[in-house]
Amino acid sequence: MISAVLFDFDGVLADTIDANVEFIQSLLKQNGYDEPSYNEVKSVFYMTYFDTIKHLTGEKSERRIKELMDADVDFPHHLVRPPPGEKEVLSYLNARYKLGIVSSARLGYLLPDFDRLGITKYFSTVVTEEDTKMHKPHPEPLLLAARRLNVESARCVYVGDYPSDVMAARSAGMKSILLSDENFPLADAVLDDFRDIPQAVARLAGRQAGQSYMNPATAP
Numbered sequence: 001m002i003s004a005v006l007f008d009f010d011g012v013l014a015d016t017i018d019a020n021v022e023f024i025q026s027l028l029k030q031n032g033y034d035e036p037s038y039n040e041v042k043s044v045f046y047m048t049y050f051d052t053i054k055h056l057t058g059e060k061s062e063r064r065i066k067e068l069m070d071a072d073v074d075f076p077h078h079l080v081r082p083p084p085g086e087k088e089v090l091s092y093l094n095a096r097y098k099l100g101i102v103s104s105a106r107l108g109y110l111l112p113d114f115d116r117l118g119i120t121k122y123f124s125t126v127v128t129e130e131d132t133k134m135h136k137p138h139p140e141p142l143l144l145a146a147r148r149l150n151v152e153s154a155r156c157v158y159v160g161d162y163p164s165d166v167m168a169a170r171s172a173g174m175k176s177i178l179l180s181d182e183n184f185p186l187a188d189a190v191l192d193d194f195r196d197i198p199q200a201v202a203r204l205a206g207r208q209a210g211q212s213y214m215n216p217a218t219a220p
Contacts, residue, residue: 002175002205003155005093005197006145009103010045011161012179012194013086014113017042019079024052027073033057046136046162048104048129080113083194090122092198100125100145102158104135125149137164139172146172157188157201175204 010016021041029035036056044052053059053068093099099122103110107128114120125148127141134140146153158169159177166187169176177200178187189200 001155002097002157002201004098004100004146004149004151004157005201006100006102006142006156006158006174008158008160008162008165009101009105009110009113012159013082013101013119014117015081015083016079016113017045019076020045022079023073023075024056027053027068027071028056030073031068031071046104046164048135049106049109050129051135075109075112077112077116080116082117082119085195087118089195089197090119093201094122097201098149098151099123100127100149102127102136102141102145104129104141106130136160137167137171139168142168142172142174146174157204159197177201177204 007013010020021038024041025035033056040056044055047055049069050065053065057065057068059065059068090099101123103126105128107126107130110126110128125145127145127148129135132140132144136142142156142158143153146156153173156172156174157177158165158172158174159179160166160169161179163178163184163186166176166178166184170186175188176186177189177191177197178184179191179194181192183190188204191197191200
């Protein structure tokens, strides 16, 4: 029985790669560091903001890394895009399950996009980088979300876009859905279309999604 569906934000609830690359490049360039390439930033996209800066700058000083994290650089929120059918999917799931977000990003970074995308109302809890000492692939953030929702971890599904999300879900005793073009055998389901999530959740719950939901991209 599945009672809750948890979502990563970056790469799942929003396509943020272009926005994050532009932001990180501007941040480092404005503060005297070499500008990383698109692929360099993309390769660490699953990391926390702290670890991203640490990796790309090579800085060992925690104080300096935190200074960079607090630097006044505008984030290009206009580049953040929702996946097709997002509100329809979330509305359908919200009527049947408790929903939460578990992200390695900071809350202040996420809030403007929640407002722009109009998805705040669908979620009962949001776990961000500031909420836990350990971060994905450690299970602590996912377990915190389950506790906040008052749902056993075994009755949760986590939707992510990196193998580290799958590993976090497995460590937390949760089912996992990987939203990716690449397969990862340890995931319970692998999808390349956000609109297929309700059907995948239903399969993991051992039942069918029902006639009230159909991916509009594949509807006859």
